[in-house]
Amino acid sequence: MLLVRCRYDGEPDALWTLPGGRQEDRETKPQTLLREFREEASLRVSVGPLAYVSESIDRSRGQHVINVTFFVEDTDARVQPRAQDPAVEDVRFVPVQDAPDLLRADVLRIPVEAALRSKLEQRYFSFRAEDVKVPFFQSRPQEAGITSTARRD
Secondary structure (H helix, E strand, O other), X not given: OEEEEEOOOOOOOOEEEOOOOOOOOOOOHHHHHHHHHHHHXXXXXXXXXXXXXXEEEEHHHOEEEXXXXXXXXXXXXXXXXXXXXXXXXXXXXXXXXXXXXXXXXHHHHHHHHXXXXXXXXXXXXXXXXXXXXXXXXXXXXXXXXXXXXXXXO
């Protein structure tokens, strides 16, 4: 399973996450996925079926994030992942059983564990900040310099 370790403004440590990012104008979700894999990992992949959709709402940060996650297949296993994006500190394939430990935040770990265990009767996951035990961001909104207009897709 491919994971990237990214730096985020206001966070003391880089965080492990799935490759992905903001959708650009006139770009479909699969097009975004292809572009982000190239930018973050220097990999070309083919888009597979939808794995899940997750929605996270954090009013204190002014964030409403919707993640659309697909299964992908590497189109050239000879190519090793390498970061091109300056925010990406590390990119690597990890054994599937190790991914949940690296993806500590509930908003990542819970749907990824369901997908990896093929327990996807539920393909939509919803998270509100007040219900999350392990948040994605560890810093408080004012420490991170986040305003009510901050948003990450």
